[in-house]
Amino acid sequence: MKVFFARAQMQHRPTQYGVHGRLVQPLENPNRAATLIESLESLGLTVGEPARDLEADRAAIERVHPAHYLRFLDTAFARFQELPHAGPEVLPNVHPYFAAARPYGASPLANGARPEPRTTGILGQTGWYVGDLSCAMTEGTAEAAFASAVSAIAAARAVLSGDGAAFALCRPPGHHAYADRASGFCFLNNAAIAAELLREQYGKVAIVDFDTHHGDGTQTIFYARDDVFFGSVHTDPSAYYPHFLGHADETGHGAGEGCNLNLPLAFGSGDGEYLAAVETLAERALGFGAEALVISAGWDAHHADPLSKLAVTGDAYPLVGEMLGRLGLPSVIVQEGGYSLAAVSEAAPAFTGAFMGARA
Numbered sequence: 001m002k003v004f005f006a007r008a009q010m011q012h013r014p015t016q017y018g019v020h021g022r023l024v025q026p027l028e029n030p031n032r033a034a035t036l037i038e039s040l041e042s043l044g045l046t047v048g049e050p051a052r053d054l055e056a057d058r059a060a061i062e063r064v065h066p067a068h069y070l071r072f073l074d075t076a077f078a079r080f081q082e083l084p085h086a087g088p089e090v091l092p093n094v095h096p097y098f099a100a101a102r103p104y105g106a107s108p109l110a111n112g113a114r115p116e117p118r119t120t121g122i123l124g125q126t127g128w129y130v131g132d133l134s135c136a137m138t139e140g141t142a143e144a145a146f147a148s149a150v151s152a153i154a155a156a157r158a159v160l161s162g163d164g165a166a167f168a169l170c171r172p173p174g175h176h177a178y179a180d181r182a183s184g185f186c187f188l189n190n191a192a193i194a195a196e197l198l199r200e201q202y203g204k205v206a207i208v209d210f211d212t213h214h215g216d217g218t219q220t221i222f223y224a225r226d227d228v229f230f231g232s233v234h235t236d237p238s239a240y241y242p243h244f245l246g247h248a249d250e251t252g253h254g255a256g257e258g259c260n261l262n263l264p265l266a267f268g269s270g271d272g273e274y275l276a277a278v279e280t281l282a283e284r285a286l287g288f289g290a291e292a293l294v295i296s297a298g299w300d301a302h303h304a305d306p307l308s309k310l311a312v313t314g315d316a317y318p319l320v321g322e323m324l325g326r327l328g329l330p331s332v333i334v335q336e337g338g339y340s341l342a343a344v345s346e347a348a349p350a351f352t353g354a355f356m357g358a359r360a
């Protein structure tokens with residue numbers, strides 16, 4: 001199995017992350033990528049730089065993200081630096097009142113994207129496009145986010161050209177990125193971009209997300225679609241990130257009704273509940289008629305993760321890998337969260353080894 005990692009992803013090195021009323025060092029940092037590379041190489045896998053095709057890559061990203069949002073990402077750092085007394089990184093200090101209840105599918109892209117904002121200033125636009133204080137942008141952030149998406153694009157292209165499966169080592173991660181909003185350490189939705197590419201060849205694509213956080217960005221992008229199933233096991237969002245989406249009664253909208261499945265777990269849930277949920281997601285993906293699979297792989301349900309509220313152990317990950325590998329579908333694995341380097345180096349190779357073994 002090929003593993004794709006674009007080195008430029010390392011250029012995203014923010015120094016600030018707002019949590020519980022303080023700005024602290026971000027949990028999402030380049031060390032995660034280094035640990036993941038080492039973990040996957042320990043399985044004998046080779047981590048390769050993806051080939052780039054600027055125009056085609058941009059077009060693949062624009063299938064999910066509107067051009068005005070990409071323009072913001074590309075220019076935000078330089079524009080922000082022109083503010084008087086600007087800090088080291090782009091961070092929002094205003095937010096629009098935007099109705100989360102606005103009907104889905106109203107945008108021309110039908111993926112929840114809002115229109116381009118009327119505000120032309122960098123502060124207003126930062127509030128519009130950046131959802132929380134986990135997405136501080138440095139000079140290299142836009143390039144790193146693009147490189148992360150390029151890694152997912154390369155993995156999807158490998159599968160389209162006949163590889164059974166490919167691994168996209170994406171960092172910054174993607175599943176909290178909305179079509180037009182960065183949040184939760186995420187800028188571009190790598191899993192959604194991969195799924196859209198797979199759709200070129202496969203009529204129905206399923207995305208299975210086992211990160212401990214609900215993939216609110218991915219859900220919203222596909223919420224009104226009947227050709228992409230989104231299924232997620234995650235921590236109950238009632239008092240947990242992403243706070244506003246991820247409940248069991250969110251089942252899709254319009255044509256997409258029934259194509260979204262959320263399986264929130266109560267705080268303290270362990271391997272039994274977690275694995276039963278993954279099994280349900282796998283069954284539902286097959287029942288949906290998926291011809292290809294995107295796996296949003298996060299390792300932060302592990303009890304050792306600093307963000308985890310679950311009691312999932314390292315023993316669960318090979319079983320998750322086996323369940324998803326057994327589906328035998330053309331698959332793109334997309335790296336999402338996981339912030340304990342010890343847990344990552346246990347869970348990622350255990351999952352990946354079992355996934356490959358089950359497909360063999």
Ligand SMILES: [Zn+2]
Pocket residue numbers: 211212213298300336337338
């Ligand atoms: Zn997560």
